[in-house]
Amino acid sequence: MEFNFENKVIIITGSSSGIGAETAKMFAHYKAKLCLVGRNESRLQNVAQHCELISGNVPLCLLLDLIQPGSCEEVITKTIEKFKRIDVLVNCAGKLKLGTLDQSDIDVFDEMMAINLRVPYYLTQLALPHLIKSKGNIVNIGSSYLERYKPGFLPFSVSKNALEKFTRHAAMELVPEGVRVNIINPGVTRTNLIRYLNIAESDVDYVYNNLIAELGLKKILEPKEVAKLVLLVASNLMPNMAGSSLKMDGAVIGIRIINIHKQYFRK
């Protein structure tokens, strides 16, 4: 069983860090041509250099804040300018901000919806003509928190649930065009995502230990594990996988209501 991504053109948003960065490196291993998108220049360059070293292909690096007007258009036009085609779109850029109805501004909700839902929606629309030509596919990164109702996670959870519904709808629309759309819902994964929370460096282990207690497997996921699943779903080994919502959460033990400390909320 081997993947065939040689010379396939893959766009990965959020590839400067975490799951997106590991996904980029894994695609590079199979000699794909990459468009990497992120905001942090040194981290994005680092990933790009790593990919070039593995594959010999120079990635297209786009330093963009995707929620700013014009950014999504730039991703698609620059990719087509350089590579002339698009085979896979991985919508991985995302953020977690905590908020509750009574303690947070509407801005938290707006930002969650913008980066976790609007950006994947719009990139899908823009990439579509190219994906129809290539009979390509889209992999969205959701969250295992779809089914969990923890105080503090309302805006994030609503945005990821909407992304899941978007995925299923889009898959139904696009199956006749030969384009597959799927979503992977990871559980707690060791990445930089928690930097958006107001957690002191000294509290990070405490937070992870609390989260581990909820996991049957008692292990935080590594971003590489999620990356492997992204490649499998995107590959031609899965021609009939469309509209699927795949959870990978380390076997969560029931639903534990915990009090999220308000100090973790960040403006």
Ligand SMILES: NC(=O)c1ccc[n+]([C@@H]2O[C@H](COP(=O)([O-])OP(=O)(O)OC[C@H]3O[C@@H](n4cnc5c(N)ncnc54)[C@H](OP(=O)(O)O)[C@@H]3O)[C@@H](O)[C@H]2O)c1
């Ligand atoms: N880690 C987890 O436990 C977990 C669990 C469930 C789902 N997820 C999902 O997995 C995806 C990847 O997150 P991660 O865990 O790998 O976190 P991460 O290490 O923080 O990576 C997030 C990526 O998204 C990019 N990003 C965020 N806002 C952006 C914006 N406005 N414009 C452009 N890029 C933006 C970041 O770019 P810069 O760093 O360059 O700003 C970074 O590359 C997200 O969709 C997240 O919701 C993660």
